[in-house]
Amino acid sequence: MAFRWDGGFIMVEWDKFDEGVEWYTTHLGWTCLDKIITPVGKKAFLKMPRLGVVTLKSFESELDHFQLREKFEGETRLCFEAIDLEDTLAYFSKEKIHYTELAPLPTGHRRFDIQAFDGARLTVVHNPKQDGQFENVRVTGFSDIVCMSIGVADIGQSIDWYEKHLGFILEGHKVRHAFLKVEDAYDWNELKQVVYDAILFEQIDRSDAKNGYPSVRNYFDVRPDVFYETYEKLSEEGIQLSEIAGNANTGWAGFHFHDPDGNQINVWSYPLR
Numbered sequence: 001m002a003f004r005w006d007g008g009f010i011m012v013e014w015d016k017f018d019e020g021v022e023w024y025t026t027h028l029g030w031t032c033l034d035k036i037i038t039p040v041g042k043k044a045f046l047k048m049p050r051l052g053v054v055t056l057k058s059f060e061s062e063l064d065h066f067q068l069r070e071k072f073e074g075e076t077r078l079c080f081e082a083i084d085l086e087d088t089l090a091y092f093s094k095e096k097i098h099y100t101e102l103a104p105l106p107t108g109h110r111r112f113d114i115q116a117f118d119g120a121r122l123t124v125v126h127n128p129k130q131d132g133q134f135e136n137v138r139v140t141g142f143s144d145i146v147c148m149s150i151g152v153a154d155i156g157q158s159i160d161w162y163e164k165h166l167g168f169i170l171e172g173h174k175v176r177h178a179f180l181k182v183e184d185a186y187d188w189n190e191l192k193q194v195v196y197d198a199i200l201f202e203q204i205d206r207s208d209a210k211n212g213y214p215s216v217r218n219y220f221d222v223r224p225d226v227f228y229e230t231y232e233k234l235s236e237e238g239i240q241l242s243e244i245a246g247n248a249n250t251g252w253a254g255f256h257f258h259d260p261d262g263n264q265i266n267v268w269s270y271p272l273r
Helices: 014-027 085-094 155-166 185-191 224-236
Strands: 004-012 031-038 041-047 053-058 076-082 110-115 121-126 139-142 148-152 169-173 177-183 196-203 216-221 253-258 264-269
Touching: 004 014, 004 177, 004 185, 004 264, 014 031, 014 041, 014 053, 076 216, 085 110, 148 155, 155 169, 155 177, 155 196, 177 185, 185 216, 224 253, 224 264
Parallel strands: 004 053, 076 121, 148 196, 216 264
Antiparallel strands: 004 216, 031 041, 041 053, 076 139, 076 148, 110 121, 169 177, 177 196, 253 264
16 A cells, blocks of 8 residues: 555744744643754744653745635644543633534544644544543544544545545445545564554545645655656656655655545655654
């Protein structure tokens, strides 16, 4: 499988970068491991206490992949987990951090969105099995329940598109939602194990397919040895791709494209340690 789910970036403006780091460490309980300036801009590595590291990344006007565009989050959501729901929502209310009403997932779990720093949208899933395990933490890590959710106009057509172009595997399909699975990049790259992550597809009512450019971005890992081959293959399949940022032969590289519903899909590659 060329595409493996690998977490993502949270984008922030260059001049607000340090303020963004402080917001996530203060309000969500994350730890900043390091802040660096790279050939593709500023990065801060934010460790979540239960699972995963998310990278805060600056927008870059000179790079197509990282340009700050019209803020339209679209219908692609990177999913995180919360515990101790009552305490978490009480904290957000006290700090005047806007969150949406709780909504059910097909799994029976409940989710909500929060308006994070500078309007970034985080989707949070409550995992009651983790309640009581972390103190002073609002968002504990990437979600084990569903790593992403994607809103689409036609479930059947979307299943076909993602199976064809990204190699997703259908796990279950009902009238207005479907679960597709994809290999997890960390388990493959670090442990040489095949472990699957679940992506929820939800049918939504929409009249257009406006391209989204979310601040909170999913990323799929493609290994350096097949990165440029994968880019060319997608192009040959008629998919409009962004320019490549970085260089997969020497370090980090990435690009993005959109599905037929305008949902942004991001790809990156990096050398292993």
